[in-house]
Amino acid sequence: MAILDSKGRLFGKISLLDIGAGLIILMVAVAIFFYPGTSGSVAQVGAINKDIEVDVMVRGLTVLNPEEFLDNMREEGKTNIIIRNQPYGQVGIKTIQPLPRSTAVPQPDGSVKAFPDPRPELEFTTDMLITLTGNAQITDDGAVFGNSKIKIGTPIELEGQLYTFRASTVAVRIPE
Template identity: 70%
Template sequence: MAILDSKGRLFGKLSLLDLGAAIAILIVVVGIFFFPGTSGSVAQVGSTTQDIEVDVIARGLTVLNPEDFLQEMAQEKSTKIIVRNQEYGQVEVKSVIALPRSVAVPQPDGSVKSYPDPRPELGYTADMLITLGGPAQITPDGPVLGNNKVKIGTPIEIEGSTYDFKVSTVAVRILE
């Protein structure tokens, strides 16, 4: 009996192509499970973890009762954040400050004065400055939450038990 027959089968039963495909699949499976490679993101290489504070601003958020909403947000000690559409997790809500709504009114002498905005529909809107805090990877390019750099202008979405809205980053501080 010949090792290879005229149709390219080993001992007349197993095709060389089938054997080659089985060996290739076995090598891939062994490579995936026994040598999975490095874990973690590239941003974590050569970085340390430190606490940071991030100030975010929300303007024109429509709420039925803005004063109650601001108190509720200040009482919640944590909120979930999503940075550039990637969920990061929970961070601490350090402070919530209501920002006044005003309108610039030109005066007869050419100067401009700021007065509270009298429009009644603004009774249902809230402007606020929120300070968030938590641990972040500190890289040479700045702080990283999850796999996203956090810098001034970075869009962040915050989500709590009764709210979910987008804010914009206005300040980032690395705490010592």
């Protein structure tokens, strides 16, 4: 009996291709489980963790009762944030500052003055500046929440028990 037959089978039973495929699968399994490589993200290399403050601005949020909504957010004192569709977790709410809704009114002398907007539908709309606090990694490239860099202009989604809305980052303060 020949070691290899005319169809490339070893002792007429096992194909050499099957043996090759089995060896490749075995080597991949060994490489995954016994040599996993480095763990963690690149952002963690040389990073320091610090508490930071992030100011986000919300414009035109429609709410049935804006004052009650702001009071509820202050009472909760924390919110979940999502940065670039990646959930980060919970951060603290340090302050919530409602911003006035005004409109520019031209004056007879050609100047422009800001007056409170008289439109009745704006009673259900609020603008606010929220200061969030949380622990972030400080890298050479800035602050990182989770695996997402946080910089001015970064959109952040705030989510609580009764709300979810988007805000834009307007300031990032990293203590020295």
